[in-house]
Amino acid sequence: MCFKFLKNLFATVLFLICLPSLAQKIDEDRLLKHLEYLSSDQLAGRATLSEGSQKAKIYILENLTTLELVEPLYPDFIQYFSFENTRRKQVYEDAANIVALIPGSETNKVIVITAHYDHVGVGRVNAEGDSIYNGADDNASGTSALLVLADYFSKNRPKHSIVFAALDAEELGLRGARALLEDFPYPMEQIVLNVNMDMISRNDQNEIFASGTHYNPYLKDILEKAAANSSPTLKFGHDIPGTGREDWTKSSDHGAFYEKKVPHIYFGVEDHQDYHKPSDEFGNIQQEFFINSANLILKCILALDQELLQSEKK
Numbered sequence: 428m429c430f431k432f433l434k435n436l437f438a439t440v441l442f443l444i445c446l447p448s449l450a451q452k453i454d455e456d457r458l459l460k461h462l463e464y465l466s467s468d469q470l471a472g473r474a475t476l477s478e479g480s481q482k483a484k485i486y487i488l489e490n491l492t493t494l495e496l497v498e499p500l501y502p503d504f505i506q507y508f509s510f511e512n513t514r515r516k517q518v519y520e521d522a523a524n525i526v527a528l529i530p531g532s533e534t535n536k537v538i539v540i541t542a543h544y545d546h547v548g549v550g551r552v553n554a555e556g557d558s559i560y561n562g563a564d565d566n567a568s569g570t571s572a573l574l575v576l577a578d579y580f581s582k583n584r585p586k587h588s589i590v591f592a593a594l595d596a597e598e599l600g601l602r603g604a605r606a607l608l609e610d611f612p613y614p615m616e617q618i619v620l621n622v623n624m625d626m627i628s629r630n631d632q633n634e635i636f637a638s639g640t641h642y643n644p645y646l647k648d649i650l651e652k653a654a655a656n657s658s659p660t661l662k663f664g665h666d667i668p669g670t671g672r673e674d675w676t677k678s679s680d681h682g683a684f685y686e687k688k689v690p691h692i693y694f695g696v697e698d699h700q701d702y703h704k705p706s707d708e709f710g711n712i713q714q715e716f717f718i719n720s721a722n723l724i725l726k727c728i729l730a731l732d733q734e735l736l737q738s739e740k741k
């Protein structure tokens with residue numbers, strides 16, 4: 428009897444230890460399903476204003492706006508914007524960011540999670556006769572992670588309000604991010620952090636970067652603790668001004684937040700052989716790495732949501 432009691436006690440303790448880690452996971456099946464669809468040939472590389480981009484938009488809307496707790500910040504969850512690309516001598520009208528809010532349980536300060544869903548579309552044919560630049564890693568990966576993170580927080584309400592923004596026209600010069608901040612419903616001071624994800628699904632060294640802490644070292648302290656012994660390894664850097672291409676401060680949408688003096692963390696991997704090539708496709712991502720990096724990003728966001736609140740209260 429004593430043995431049975433101990434066995435039950437052991438099982439209960441084990442269950443309680445495992446409970447938080449069990450709960451703090453993204454839906455990995457959905458994560459992969461999202462990426463497979465968004466990077467499929469039928470979306471033809473999701474160039475801004477293309478038919479493929481329209482399909483991506485509908486898919487993101489379906490998966491984001493049907494979640495519990497989400498609220499629109501713009502009519503029907505879409506922020507339309509227009510801009511001129513001088514290099515291409517082309518005016519883009521009604522490009523579209525898809526934006527949803529999950530209100531915080533403890534503060535109306537805002538964390539903005541971003542990922543661009545556009546890519547470069549159809550282009551030059553490669554040796555294999557492929558002309559569709561699927562953009563699986565860049566950036567169907569970040570967009571898919573954004574969707575499963577929103578799903579997670581719709582079931583586990585965050586302390587801060589979180590804005591989830593799937594951004595358009597990053598490849599044309601961070602246009603979606605800039606448009607978002609030009610017409611954002613809250614003052615910039617209310618945003619405590621931008622978390623941007625762009626290329627998070629593959630790396631041969633099993634490493635992912637959290638870039639941007641150079642400007643705000645308190646963020647590094649939080650992330651180092653959250654990501655201790657993580658797989659993939661969380662690395663810091665690529666954010667030192669004056670280091671040319673090694674400096675990623677303006678390499679993706681977080682650059683627009685940086686310009687507005689909003690702290691940012693950019694999650695991304697170093698460039699790989701399929702970067703901006705038709706071979707950046709579903710078959711070339713590393714599924715296990717992708718799942719692990721999305722879970723690591725969730726862990727980091729949970730720590731930031733918790734820890735930033737403590738410092739705001741001081």
Ligand SMILES: [Zn+2]
Binds near residue numbers: 679
């Ligand atoms: Zn990108």
